[in-house]
Amino acid sequence: MKFFIDTANVDEIKAAAAMGVLDGVTTNPSLAARETKPYAELLKEICGVVEGDVSAEVIATDYDGMMKDAVELAKIADNIVVKIPTILEGLKAIKSLTSDGIKTNATLIFSPSQALLVAKAGATYASPFIGRLDDISNHGMELIDNIATIYNNYAYATQILVASVRHPLHLVEAAMIGADVITMPFDVISKLIKHPLTDIGLEKFLADYRKANKG
Numbered sequence: 001m002k003f004f005i006d007t008a009n010v011d012e013i014k015a016a017a018a019m020g021v022l023d024g025v026t027t028n029p030s031l032a033a034r035e036t037k038p039y040a041e042l043l044k045e046i047c048g049v050v051e052g053d054v055s056a057e058v059i060a061t062d063y064d065g066m067m068k069d070a071v072e073l074a075k076i077a078d079n080i081v082v083k084i085p086t087i088l089e090g091l092k093a094i095k096s097l098t099s100d101g102i103k104t105n106a107t108l109i110f111s112p113s114q115a116l117l118v119a120k121a122g123a124t125y126a127s128p129f130i131g132r133l134d135d136i137s138n139h140g141m142e143l144i145d146n147i148a149t150i151y152n153n154y155a156y157a158t159q160i161l162v163a164s165v166r167h168p169l170h171l172v173e174a175a176m177i178g179a180d181v182i183t184m185p186f187d188v189i190s191k192l193i194k195h196p197l198t199d200i201g202l203e204k205f206l207a208d209y210r211k212a213n214k215g
């Protein structure tokens with residue numbers, strides 16, 4: 001399973017990369033708006049920090065505009081993946097960009113039918129937003145399960161990128177289903193290693209060592 005970080009903050013990306021388990025980055029206009037640098041400049045810097053795929057989102061919502069944005073974004077670095085909203089114009093753009101050899105990430109997926117369409121169009125990644133479904137009392141993880149079944153049934157190459165992740169249990173459940181990638185905020189990544197029994201156990205081992213080796 002690949003681990004991406006969901007942020008445009010370079011310090012968070014560096015800290016996650018230092019853990020040695022980071023495979024890529026996802027950004028979006030809301031995340032970029034929290035930073036001070038212009039989006040293109042920020043993306044260039046991020047692409048220099050991580051070797052893996054870095055998703056960068058188009059702003060246009062019509063086919064021509066999306067294609068123009070996509071070409072500009074793809075020029076920034078070889079590891080840029082163009083994020084395209086899952087709307088009709090976006091579907092057309094995904095199809096064209098795939099033919100042009102540009103990697104795509106279909107974003108804002110909330111239904112299995114949307115996921116099936118973007119796979120048919122050749123998207124590199126499909127990003128279902130599970131936390132936002134949980135927020136409105138729908139089972140976000142059921143969507144991942146359904147998409148995994150559909151993609152397995154037809155051996156689609158599109159990778160399931162679990163997005164809008166809120167807590168470590170989302171990672172565990174997505175991994176049990178066999179999702180290809182998960183993108184997590186830094187806060188969630190930081191929590192993954194922590195367990196109170198590990199801390200208590202370690203404290204006891206060290207105390208016992210000190211007792212046995214005093215003087």
Ligand code: E4P
Nearest residue numbers: 006026027028132163164165
């Ligand atoms: C994914 O690519 C998105 O940037 C992200 O996961 C959205 O998460 P949110 O619902 O917490 O904004």
